[in-house]
Amino acid sequence: MTPDAIPAASPSLARLIQELNRLPGIGPKSAQRLAYYLIRLPSEEALALADAISAVKSNILFCQQCQNLTDSSPCGVCTEPQRNQEQICVVEDPMDVLALERTRAFRGLYHVLHGVISPLNGVGPDQLKLKELFSRLTQEEVKELIIATNPTLEGEATAMYIRRHLAGQELKITHLARGLPVGGSLEYTDDLTLSRAFQGRQEL
Amino acid sequence: MAPPRTYHCEALILKHVPFGEADLLVTFFARERGKIRAVARGARRSNSKLVGHLEPLTQVNLSLAQGRGGLDHVSQAQLMESFAPLKDDLQAITKGFYLAELVDGFGSEANPNQPLYQLAVAGLNAIGQDPESELPLRFFELHLLKVSGLMPELYRCVECRTDLAPGSHRFSPDVGGCLCPDCRPAEAHVRPLSLRALKVLRLLDRSQLREIPSLKLSDSLAQEIKSLLSMSIEYWLDKQIQSNSFLEQLHREEKSRVYS
Numbered sequence: 001m002t003p004d005a006i007p008a009a010s011p012s013l014a015r016l017i018q019e020l021n022r023l024p025g026i027g028p029k030s031a032q033r034l035a036y037y038l039i040r041l042p043s044e045e046a047l048a049l050a051d052a053i054s055a056v057k058s059n060i061l062f063c064q065q066c067q068n069l070t071d072s073s074p075c076g077v078c079t080e081p082q083r084n085q086e087q088i089c090v091v092e093d094p095m096d097v098l099a100l101e102r103t104r105a106f107r108g109l110y111h112v113l114h115g116v117i118s119p120l121n122g123v124g125p126d127q128l129k130l131k132e133l134f135s136r137l138t139q140e141e142v143k144e145l146i147i148a149t150n151p152t153l154e155g156e157a158t159a160m161y162i163r164r165h166l167a168g169q170e171l172k173i174t175h176l177a178r179g180l181p182v183g184g185s186l187e188y189t190d191d192l193t194l195s196r197a198f199q200g201r202q203e204l
Numbered sequence: 205m206a207p208p209r210t211y212h213c214e215a216l217i218l219k220h221v222p223f224g225e226a227d228l229l230v231t232f233f234a235r236e237r238g239k240i241r242a243v244a245r246g247a248r249r250s251n252s253k254l255v256g257h258l259e260p261l262t263q264v265n266l267s268l269a270q271g272r273g274g275l276d277h278v279s280q281a282q283l284m285e286s287f288a289p290l291k292d293d294l295q296a297i298t299k300g301f302y303l304a305e306l307v308d309g310f311g312s313e314a315n316p317n318q319p320l321y322q323l324a325v326a327g328l329n330a331i332g333q334d335p336e337s338e339l340p341l342r343f344f345e346l347h348l349l350k351v352s353g354l355m356p357e358l359y360r361c362v363e364c365r366t367d368l369a370p371g372s373h374r375f376s377p378d379v380g381g382c383l384c385p386d387c388r389p390a391e392a393h394v395r396p397l398s399l400r401a402l403k404v405l406r407l408l409d410r411s412q413l414r415e416i417p418s419l420k421l422s423d424s425l426a427q428e429i430k431s432l433l434s435m436s437i438e439y440w441l442d443k444q445i446q447s448n449s450f451l452e453q454l455h456r457e458e459k460s461r462v463y464s
């Protein structure tokens with residue numbers, strides 16, 4: 001929505017709506033609703049939001065080791081002494097680290113790619129944090145690389161690219177199991193997932 | 205009586221992008237309806253009944269409901285063919301993405317093109333059967349131009365309309381195909397066309413996809429044909445093919461690995 005489309009003669013309101021409209025999933029109507037909500041908020045609450053955005057933009061940086069977003073580099077996960085330094089789990093996005101940390105199933109280190117190879121969108125290996133991963137593997141004593149990209153075609157292509165690049169190196173490369181989700185249903189499961197679930201079946 | 209608000213179709217999934225909190229905006233090419241974009245609600249949740257059925261490069265049966273805002277909604281999806289051999293190889297996946305990008309570029313909304321649908325499905329099968337070979341892609345590119353009504357003229361000079369005799373010809377997508385040595389249209393972007401390349405293009409034109417694997421080309425001839433077809437495709441699409449750069453990168457890396 002352009003500022004001219006705002007009926008009220010308020011350039012600052014128009015600007016706020018325009019900026020909110022840039023956010024993913026926020027259309028012009030939602031941007032208007034959010035803008036009016038922010039106007040009605042007490043000043044200190046609205047300013048706290050603005051301050052949080054400003055702080056994030058000035059303080060957040062990439063961890064020099066795992067490339068996750070952090071306030072200080074190396075990040076808290078990389079400096080935690082109890083972590084298994086011989087395992088690195090490769091994920092697409094910082095949010096995937098949060099999801100895996102919630103499980104408490106993994107106590108190794110991470111590497112965040114910040115995306116996946118997406119040929120249709122012109123995203124190749126050079127646009128990801130792959131160079132950093134490969135250089136990290138030469139510097140650290142890593143024994144297992146766990147590829148935890150999403151089980152999408154682009155995630156699989158990224159996993160294959162990493163495996164191809166590291167072929168011949170003395171490194172165990174694994175990826176997360178493919179199969180049925182908890183609460184899912186065989187009837188609605190696609191053939192590829194079902195066949196991989198069969199291949200990865202476990203003894204009870 | 206109001207027309208029904210739901211419909212079914214057989215389709216090839218070309219791509220999807222995240223949409224809203226947990227939805228996908230899916231682009232697919234339907235056998236009888238052409239290119240369609242539709243929203244699949246909740247399809248990014250791991251327990252969605254749609255998950256896995258809407259991945260790019262899969263052939264599916266879809267049930268859709270017409271949406272009010274112009275975007276239809278996917279209500280059911282049943283996988284028909286996952287092209288599993290293609291998805292086990294990085295080169296084949298990338299070629300599949302390239303094919304999907306071309307179908308997306310040449311397919312138009314609400315404009316059915318069954319030959320294009322059949323060509324795309326056959327192309328994905330051929331890539332899966334021989335991931336190393338470039339010929340299924342060259343066949344696909346030439347026949348894509350054909351089924352889109354943009355086939356370059358390979359038998360006569362596009363200017364003087366005389367049959368092309370063996371010789372040094374030139375090729376230009378601007379004027380619609382081959383030029384004899386005597387014709388030099390002004391402002392056309394022309395490039396040389398070897399007799400061997402012309403013969404291969406004619407052979408691809410007349411062949412069936414299943415006959416292609418027996419054809420063996422030298423590297424230089426394969427490169428010439430690839431370049432001519434890419435030039436035609438980019439001319440008609442008026443843009444670069446995004447997936448081509450990653451495909452080229454894989455080729456370069458593969459070559460350097462072989463020679464190292």
